[in-house]
Structure formats: C-alpha cells, structure tokens
Amino acid sequence: MDAREYRSILGRFVTGVTVMTVQTADGQRAGVTANSFNTVSLDPPLILWSLALKAPSLTLFRQSDHFGVNILAEHQQDVAMSFARPAEDKFAGVDTLHGDHGMPLISGAMAHLECRVAHRYPGGDHEIIVGEILRMTSSEATPLVFHAGNFAKVA
Numbered sequence: 001m002d003a004r005e006y007r008s009i010l011g012r013f014v015t016g017v018t019v020m021t022v023q024t025a026d027g028q029r030a031g032v033t034a035n036s037f038n039t040v041s042l043d044p045p046l047i048l049w050s051l052a053l054k055a056p057s058l059t060l061f062r063q064s065d066h067f068g069v070n071i072l073a074e075h076q077q078d079v080a081m082s083f084a085r086p087a088e089d090k091f092a093g094v095d096t097l098h099g100d101h102g103m104p105l106i107s108g109a110m111a112h113l114e115c116r117v118a119h120r121y122p123g124g125d126h127e128i129i130v131g132e133i134l135r136m137t138s139s140e141a142t143p144l145v146f147h148a149g150n151f152a153k154v155a
C-alpha cells in the first residue's frame with residue numbers, strides 16, 4: 001500500500017468540514033478540525049468520526065462522555081485552519097455558545113450536534129468515536145467543503 005496514493009485517492013472524496021469540541025469536568029477545552037465525520041444510523045441517531053492516536057487532544061476527548069460537532073459554514077475557513085494545528089488555546093478569539101450538555105459550540109457554524117459518546121472503537125492509527133445525537137440546531141448557511149487538500153465552495 002502506497003501512502004501517497006492512498007492520500008491522493010481518498011483525499012478526492014469530497015467532504016464537509018467539522019470542528020469537534022469537548023469540555024472536561026474541570027473546564028479544559030479542546031477542538032479538532034475533522035472531515036472523517038459521517039452519519040451511521042437514523043434510529044438511534046448515530047454519527048461517527050475518527051481522531052488520530054497521536055493527536056494531543058485525544059486525552060481530553062477520552063475524559064468526556066459528550067462532545068459537540070460543529071459543521072462549518074463556508075465563511076469559516078480560518079476556524080478550520082486554527083483548529084487543525086496544536087495550540088495552547090485554540091478558542092482564543094473564537095465566539096462560542098454553551099451547549100445544553102456543557103460542550104463549547106462555535107458561533108456561526110452551519111449546524112451544531114450535541115452528542116453523547118455511544119461507542120469507541122480501535123481504528124488503526126485512529127480512535128473511532130461514535131456519538132448519539134442528543135440535540136441539534138442549524139442555520140441556512142452554506143457549508144464549507146474540503147477536496148484534494150483544499151477548501152472549496154458548493155457550486
């Protein structure tokens with residue numbers, strides 16, 4: 001298996017862009033840009049995403065039974081970029097709302113899903129996190145798109 005070919009082929013699968021957010025009981029927050037997000041089940045309403053085992057934020061995502069999914073809007077490319085690299089406080093300068101289940105939710109996102117962790121599975125060099133949606137809200141905003149390593153717009 002050639003890693004470059006894997007990235008090149010699978011990177012051309014068009015996705016939206018999310019930032020997964022978490023806040024632990026002692027108030028520590030983490031956020032990770034993720035395009036591994038996908039739907040799993042309608043009844044119960046399940047979604048999944050995967051987080052790299054080497055990601056520093058994994059520790060905080062493992063400490064919480066809940067997480068937030070922020071499906072980014074077209075104008076939030078800068079938000080996608082700032083949550084896509086390790087930083088002391090990625091939330092500095094980012095407007096957030098407080099979800100019903102204690103998760104920080106990013107203002108202006110196309111949609112927010114507040115989830116309870118339903119399952120965690122090993123997934124090679126990633127951890128697969130399956131969440132049950134407890135609450136969701138959305139706006140009319142157009143979603144941000146990711147394709148072949150670049151952000152793109154819905155035509």
Ligand SMILES: Cc1cc2nc3c(=O)[nH]c(=O)nc-3n(C[C@H](O)[C@H](O)[C@H](O)COP(=O)(O)O)c2cc1C
Nearest residue numbers: 032033034035036050051052055056057084085086
């Ligand atoms: C568009 C895009 C999608 C990404 N999707 C994922 C993903 O699904 N899972 C993942 O582990 N990292 C993904 N990353 C990389 C993480 O955002 C990046 O490693 C980030 O630094 C992780 O947060 P941390 O360093 O605070 O742990 C993606 C990056 C970009 C730009």
